[in-house]
Amino acid sequence: xxxxxxxxxxxxxxxxxxxxxxxxxxxxxxxxxxxxxxxxxxxxxxxxxxxxxxxxxxxxxxxxxxxxxxxxxxxxxxxxxxxxxxxxxxxxxxxxxxxxxxxxxxxxxxxxxxxxxxxxxxxxxxxxxxxxxxxxxxxxxxxxxxxxxxxxxxxxxxxxxxxxxxxxxxxxxxxxxxxxxxxxxxxxxxxxxxxxxxxxxxxxxxxxxxxxxxxxxxxxxxxxxxxxxxxxxxxxxxxxxxxxxxxxxxxxxxxxxxxxxxxxxxxxxxxxxxxxxxxxxxxxxxxxxxxxxxxxxxxxxxxxxxxxxxxxxxxxxxxxxxxxxxxxxxxxxxxxxxxxxxxxxxxxxxxxxxxxxxxxxxxxxxxxxxxxxxxxxxxxxxxxxxxxxxxxxxxxxxxxxxxxxxxxxxxxxxxxxxxxxxxxxxxxxxxxxxxxxxx
Amino acid sequence: xxxxxxxxxxxxxxxxxxxxxxxxxxxxxxxxxxxxxxxxxxxxxxxxxxxxxxxxxxxxxxxxxxxxxxxxxxxxxxxxxxxxxxxxxxxxxxxxxxxxxxxxxxxxxxxxxxxxxxxxxxxxxxxxxxxxxxxxxxxxxxxxxxxxxxxxxxxxxxxxxxxxxxxxxxxxxxxxxxxxxxxxxxxxxxxxxxxxxxxxxxxxxxxxxxxxxxxxxxxxxxxxxxxxxxxxxxxxxxxxxxxxxxxxxxxxxxxxxxxxxxxxxxxxxxxxxxxxxxxxxxxxxxxxxxxxxxxxxxxxxxxxxxxxxxxxxxxxxxxxxxxxxxxxxxxxxxxxxxxxxxxxxxxxxxxxxxxxxxxxxxxxxxxxxxxxxxxxxxxxxxxxxxxxxxxxxxxxxxxxxxxxxxxxxxxxxxxxxxxxxxxxxxxxxxxxxxxxxxx
Numbered sequence: 102x103x104x105x106x107x108x109x110x111x112x113x114x115x116x117x118x119x120x121x122x123x124x125x126x127x128x129x130x131x132x133x134x135x136x137x138x139x140x141x142x143x144x145x146x147x148x149x150x151x152x153x154x155x156x157x158x159x160x161x162x163x164x165x166x167x168x169x170x171x172x173x174x175x176x177x178x179x180x181x182x183x184x185x186x187x188x189x190x191x192x193x194x195x196x197x198x199x200x201x202x203x204x205x206x207x208x209x210x211x212x213x214x215x216x217x218x219x220x221x222x223x224x225x226x227x228x229x230x231x232x233x234x235x236x237x238x239x240x241x242x243x244x245x246x247x248x249x250x251x252x253x254x255x256x257x258x259x260x261x262x263x264x265x266x267x268x269x270x271x272x273x274x275x276x277x278x279x280x281x282x283x284x285x286x287x288x289x290x291x292x293x294x295x296x297x298x299x300x301x302x303x304x305x306x307x308x309x310x311x312x313x314x315x316x317x318x319x320x321x322x323x324x325x326x327x328x329x330x331x332x333x334x335x336x337x338x339x340x341x342x343x344x345x346x347x348x349x350x351x352x353x354x355x356x357x358x359x360x361x362x363x364x365x366x367x368x369x370x371x372x373x374x375x376x377x378x379x380x381x382x383x384x385x386x387x388x389x390x391x392x393x394x395x396x397x398x399x400x401x402x403x404x405x406x407x408x409x410x411x412x413x414x415x416x417x418x419x420x421x422x423x424x425x426x427x428x429x430x431x432x433x434x435x436x437x438x439x440x441x442x443x444x445x446x447x448x449x450x451x452x453x454x455x456x457x458x459x460x461x462x463x464x465x466x467x468x469x470x471x472x473x474x475x476x477x478x479x480x481x482x483x484x485x486x487x488x489x490x491x492x493x494x495x496x497x498x499x500x501x502x503x504x505x506x507x508x509x510x511x512x513x514x515x516x517x518x519x520x521x522x523x524x525x526x527x528x529x530x531x532x533x534x535x536x537x538x539x540x
Numbered sequence: 541x542x543x544x545x546x547x548x549x550x551x552x553x554x555x556x557x558x559x560x561x562x563x564x565x566x567x568x569x570x571x572x573x574x575x576x577x578x579x580x581x582x583x584x585x586x587x588x589x590x591x592x593x594x595x596x597x598x599x600x601x602x603x604x605x606x607x608x609x610x611x612x613x614x615x616x617x618x619x620x621x622x623x624x625x626x627x628x629x630x631x632x633x634x635x636x637x638x639x640x641x642x643x644x645x646x647x648x649x650x651x652x653x654x655x656x657x658x659x660x661x662x663x664x665x666x667x668x669x670x671x672x673x674x675x676x677x678x679x680x681x682x683x684x685x686x687x688x689x690x691x692x693x694x695x696x697x698x699x700x701x702x703x704x705x706x707x708x709x710x711x712x713x714x715x716x717x718x719x720x721x722x723x724x725x726x727x728x729x730x731x732x733x734x735x736x737x738x739x740x741x742x743x744x745x746x747x748x749x750x751x752x753x754x755x756x757x758x759x760x761x762x763x764x765x766x767x768x769x770x771x772x773x774x775x776x777x778x779x780x781x782x783x784x785x786x787x788x789x790x791x792x793x794x795x796x797x798x799x800x801x802x803x804x805x806x807x808x809x810x811x812x813x814x815x816x817x818x819x820x821x822x823x824x825x826x827x828x829x830x831x832x833x834x835x836x837x838x839x840x841x842x843x844x845x846x847x848x849x850x851x852x853x854x855x856x857x858x859x860x861x862x863x864x865x866x867x868x869x870x871x872x873x874x875x876x877x878x879x880x881x882x883x884x885x886x887x888x889x890x891x892x893x894x895x896x897x898x899x900x901x902x903x904x905x906x907x908x909x910x911x912x913x914x915x916x917x918x919x920x921x922x923x924x925x926x927x928x929x930x931x932x933x934x935x936x937x938x939x940x941x942x943x944x945x946x947x948x949x950x951x952x953x954x955x956x957x958x959x960x961x962x963x964x965x966x967x968x969x970x971x972x973x974x975x976x977x978x979x
């Protein structure tokens with residue numbers, strides 16, 4: 102133990118999540134996990150470290166540079182996982198007896214040696230749910246619904262925008278944009294519509310394809326919905342009918358009001374092949390998409406298998422957490438105990454700890470003051486510092502009468518009750534809250 | 541995407557947790573986290589990657605060899621965390637405004653380049669709760685209680701054995717074992733009592749200190765409890781009264797029946813300085829300790845601060861999970877949906893998805909069959925393969941009558957009901973289970 106001169110610090114792009122923040126973060130992730138499970142997705146975990154060759158050749162040159170790679174003690178080339186999608190592809194290729202469709206979610210840390218910036222970290226949590234092995238439009242709708250249920254459970258207002266790569270491609274071709282490189286360049290500019298507006302996008306696209314093509318193309322992309330439908334049924338019959346079926350399923354699932362068809366959604370140009378969607382918070386559109394995904398085919402090809410239909414969604418954990426913070430909608434904001442038991446005098450310790458045990462048996466997050474010899478004033482200061490809702494005082498009078506004085510620190514009221522009633526009062530105060538922690 | 545020839549595989553000592561297992565594992569960890577929070581501990585997360593110098597010099601030569609270390613993209617020496625205790629020490633030294641006592645828990649992955657063996661992995665989850673900054677015996681009792689509550693919540697039967705390093709040291713000195721190296725050698729053998737029995741320990745210790753000393757020392761260590769108390773009050777007054785106070789607190793907290801004083805408990809010889817405890821499952825004593833901990837002083841010294849009292853507990857996640865599996869006590873054993881909705885015929889899709897949405901709104905984990913065009917037989921096979929409890933069938937007759945046929949796959953019964961009643965029936969079947977997943 103020779104660490105005397107070592108400065109305690111974390112690497113740039115890495116973070117400690119201290120209890121106050123982590124209480125909310127973990128509560129948020131529990132809500133999301135529960136929504137995914139309610140929609141029939143089951144959890145998967147994979148190792149943080151993979152053989153290097155499992156990860157290389159999947160992320161393009163730029164992505165590959167960001168891999169944390171090293172030699173392990175057996176001189177094997179290994180790397181930290183860069184996302185949760187390639188591990189999913191490996192799992193599906195490796196465990197061939199997994200049922201299809203395979204519906205899994207994974208919430209896990211990934212590492213990328215990015216240049217740290219505002220909102221960009223080298224270590225962060227990804228939160229993905231995917232259905233591998235179903236081409237049905239219902240699977241697309243189920244992914245959208247899992248994301249919608251998660252966001253609804255977190256109490257935010259939002260809009261899902263849904264499009265289809267096949268529709269976009271058909272529109273590009275129809276307006277004479279056939280070169281794949283040019284298509285990508287055009288779509289990258291279209292993708293900026295949310296941020297810079299359509300006027301600017303029109304100008305940017307015109308720089309690539311001329312003003313007439315730009316006007317026609319952007320107009321067609323913007324039109325979306327009904328008016329383009331008949332047209333699209335000719336242009337891209339498969340894509341149009343798939344997207345229509347997804348929309349119908351979403352309507353039957355009762356979430357049509359959450360969703361808008363928007364042909365400008367492109368997302369992950371090298372990746373998605375069918376339906377694509379993204380989600381903006383109505384109260385904070387500027388933070389960008391907090392839940393997005395789509396249909397992709399290349400997953401199982403990564404390990405030499407035949408193409409297999411897959412569709413998934415991903416929640417942007419850091420972005421969503423910041424937004425919830427800004428909106429004052431963080432779940433489980435109480436990082437300390439709901440109740441602090443304050444014994445006063447030597448005789449009070451035993452009955453105090455009995456009340457404490459009863460509180461915990463009733464599911465109330467609670468603790469005693471750290472030092473039972475403290476005076477009442479110091480104990481109440483401690484309870485306030487812990488942001489507890491209640492201080493339960495057991496002094497000489499309470500010991501004699503077998504009672505507890507319940508001080509409601511939020512309301513400034515207090516009342517003396519039999520022990521079991523005191524526990525009930527505290528327990529009931531949590532009713533309506535999700536659990537014994539969040540009040 | 542050139543991974544065609546890459547064999548999908550994981551590194552030795554690393555694991556995929558597929559949905560069936562991971563459903564139970566994550567449910568177990570949620571139960572533990574909830575018990576810790578009920579006892580007033582708050583969650584902390586720290587980075588997986590630390591500066592190398594944060595971790596070196598803390599684990600001894602043997603431990604240090606097991607660090608996964610490498611150069612990052614900025615040519616910095618970094619390493620994956622080896623445990624959660626040194627990161628806790630760093631956090632406490634770095635964030636000086638954290639309140640004291642600081643009560644945190646952390647459930648997180650750690651990495652050690654061990655030789656893989658049965659039950660020993662290179663990547664595994666640690667699960668620690670600690671109180672930093674309180675010397676009170678109540679803090680020791682609170683750590684024991686947090687562990688007890690976690691294990692009770694998991695429905696296992698167990699015994700916590702609690703000892704004190706000060707008592708052991710006093711007994712060693714009293715029997716003339718004064719050399720620190722010899723003390724450690726003796727205690728390593730005493731620590732084997734659970735495994736090899738006291739007769740064998742007596743012989744092993746006799747090899748070191750002679751038969752007379754061994755007999756006297758082992759007898760004193762074995763005696764434990766009351767008979768040694770008066771004696772100990774002279775020998776090690778501080779340790780004896782601290783241990784007594786911890787026992788009293790545990791009794792007041794109502795868990796005396798879970799705990800036995802056992803002076804032979806040594807644990808982590810270089811590490812613990814006061815109270816020590818470990819826990820065996822009464823139905824599976826052979827798996828060893830599943831929950832252990834104690835008091836230690838050196839934590840804050842790691843980063844040059846003055847000693848600060850600390851006490852903690854750690855739950856052996858892999859060991860406990862295996863035990864729960866063997867005992868048939870895994871929580872949340874349902875990794876799939878509780879209910880599968882089966883539309884039959886084109887007209888059934890819309891009402892089926894409406895029922896599905898209602899099920900989810902009622903918190904029931906549920907899904908539709910992947911392909912709404914399937915025949916009923918195939919849909920029911922799917923529901924069975926998903927291990928669902930209920931299949932909800934919406935066929936032509938049900939569409940016409942606005943009903944649903946609820947087939948209980950466990951009991952082989954079925955009944956046709958109005959949609960809202962069907963949802964209630966399924967929902968009520970979950971009552972008594974912890975939540976909508978575990979039935």
